[in-house]
Amino acid sequence: MGHRYFPHTPGDVAKMLERCGVASLDALYADVPESLRLKGEYDLPPQMSEQEVRDYFAALAEQTFPLECFGGAGFYDHYSPAVIPFITSRSEFLTAYTPYQPEISQGTLQYIFEYQTMMTQLTGLDVSNASMYDGTTALAEAMMMAVAAGRKKNKVLVTETLNPIYREVLDTYAHYQGIIVETIPASDGATDFDALASMLEGSKDVAAVIVATPNYYGILEDLTGVADKVHQAKALLIISAPAVTLGALKSPGEWGADISAGEAQSLGMPLNFGGPYLGYICCTKALMRKLPGRIVGATTDADGQRVFVLTLQAREQHIRRDKATSNICSNQGLMALYAAVYLSVTGSEGLREVNSISAAGAHYLAVELVKTGVFELKYPDRPFLNEFLLKYKGKVSLATLVESFAMSGVFAGVQTADDELLVCVTEKRSRRSIDDYIARVKMFASNNGNL
């Protein structure tokens, strides 16, 4: 009986039961029919000491092997500055709920306001919400938001070059929402914008066009003139990009996007086997009242001080209930703090440098791998930042290469087909690590699959 998380002494329990006029703890459940009561106990182990729990986790952790990471495909291994976990683990931030009481939640409200400001700067758009779950759901919410803004229009055109994981999530949400999703074909690894033009021509039911740059293959898409075409068809343009790349690449706002949504994990958040990450969504002022989720705004308090509150709440699920176009409630608040601190650490110069170092490493690796003769670039004429798609020409299967790299502690990249490998280089990969990768490829090829 008893546990270190429960303050109750037997005397406390007796005193409290007496106040309640109830004979025993069990009598508090007299209204639960006997037929529903759990017979006996859960089939779970009894309570463990702290050391036993530590040992249990150590045993699990022994069966995981973080690798020198050359994989991307939507999950990016950028450097995490030490100050960030120090700040995000402060219990005043960590153990707070949603800032419903602004008088005692200015810490949370202010960092969300900072985050919103920084995201609008990165995306070149006017408004950001307080966060979404991840990049995939952020993009799905952007799609639903565009359809809601388009009133009777219920078709969305999505580029073939979008990350297939994102596409699967879009398809799921669209299916249940009755949204029709059509694919804009790709040509040589990039969206075929002539095809888009003909899909838009004369169509009256397209609510939005969704493109990504860098796209799934790491290719930079030239979106010149695309916004005009989309807007002429009275549709909205949604651009998705890994957040970190917006420190160097032309922003969705500069391309003329109405909405930008995607993944912000690339802002130094650990890979963490998929989460928690951070979805971002930003839009133009014209669409602000369609934006899902929470938004923090500035105002003044009764003493005239500049303070921050949750605002424009008429958009949200708890007010709109079944009229809501989004159901998001809990979001990824603490990860918004993570992003705000990361961007404060890097500033715009540091963020540019993250991209320039990563891109230099990637271009060097790509050139050297092509020189080995084992790989060629799948789309040699397309520009890329720090991720590129390789075509494998070796004798032994590519899967074997990836396996043997993993055995020596290296994640070679994400296999997108039997003979295609998507490779990513971040600033965390040293010159030595990149050279080592190249040497391994040569060795693998010359030894017929033995490293």
Add this chain to the structure above:
Amino acid sequence: MNKKFYGKVIYDLSKEGRRAYSLPQNGLGDGLKDIPAVFLRSKAPLLPEVDEPTLVRHYNNLSTNNFGVDTGFYPLGSCTMKYNPKINEELCALPQWQGLHPLQPVETVQGALLAYDALQKALCEIGGMARFTLNPYAGAHGELTGLMVIRAYHESRGDAARVKVIVPDSAHGTNPASAAVAGLKVVEVKSLPDGTIDTEALRGLLDETVAAVMMTNPNTVGIFESAIPEIAEMVHACGALLYYDGANLNPMLGIARPGDMGFDVMHINLHKTFSTPHGGGGPGSGPVGVRKGLEEFLPNPRVVPIDRDADALFGATLKVEKSGKSLGRISAWLGNFAVELRALAYILTLGRDGLMLAAPLATLNANYVKESLRDLYKLPIDRVCKHEFVFDGLADKSTGVTTLNVAKRLLDHGFHAPTIYFPLLFHESLMIEPTETESLETLDEFIEAMREIAHEASEDPDKVKNAPLETPVRRPDDTAAALTPKVTYFEL
């Protein structure tokens, strides 16, 4: 919590030329120089320029104007603000988890998959379900996923006419919103004066157009729906499925399992019942469980055992795969993994005996507070409650002091406010959920504060109406905030 308002935004501290970054260098030059200008920004984003000491001090100062569970009592109804154990923070942040890329070879991530599977199985035991997915990121995401499971089930039977979800009028706001996003029409069923669902009214609404009935049990007024076996029977008789909103699962641990009550699909808020920190609004986690027969509809990807005969490398036993019958994908990967690890650590730490003690202590704490304040606050439903209960404002309404005023005055006493103006059943709802991790002394202090406020409301009502008076900031002007929205620093 520091009562002095810090108030600065990091941009206020920015000064050109300062920096807080130090990046690893690969010596390979500027990788951007060969990228055509059309792809590059013409203007750098305006981000703060600060040094590291300034940055750390800024965020530390910000945090001191924030109230968390570690600061004090946080009786926010329906949110289960229990203590967030510290060992969980350590165990979810091991480098072996943080460095794992989701798509790296499966034999190198077995420990992570084993953790996922262990939690999945524990939740099945606790929920009385056949299988859980941990992929949904939050409670509302779980609701949406659960409703998609239900739609996929009906679709698989060619039962396309089921387009409605019945939701009690006391339901959490996310329930109807999740139904709408899942493409279903919402029909409300009224509650009886005692706060429970009107089973006869429900019976009248059930027909072949109903896909599901969503309930939480105990409901949002903290009352156990004793008629649940009868409700389950009538819902199933009409061909619909019964959905359990797990926001209120905490008082039922070890007492009665949703699966045994007749629920077909459920979600659990790991950030409520299983103690993971709320992080100022997330990340949460909303695993969804289903009874036998519905497993195949759960979302992709899923963690499944490897066929023993296959060439499992390095003794791998689990893999990640997609199933064709699944409702589809609702997340990038396997959910908020680090949150899942915390919940697993919590379940192991409490064990079957600790879990079974948490529920009655949570219920005892709620009833103790209720019985200690019922003379001064209006108790619309006078029954033994479960983990939470609702007052309909002060008993004496003549002073004009509202629930909002009481909530704000509580802040001056060093407590977080309860949930207010929810559920919508009462005009002055004040919803209190103490949780099991609060001591008798803390509850007594809270009761004392609530009693003082009630007396103050009669003696000096203006003081209560102007509260809070001692917090870092005073009441903000919400109307002005919404009228001319200033949502970025450069609009200030």
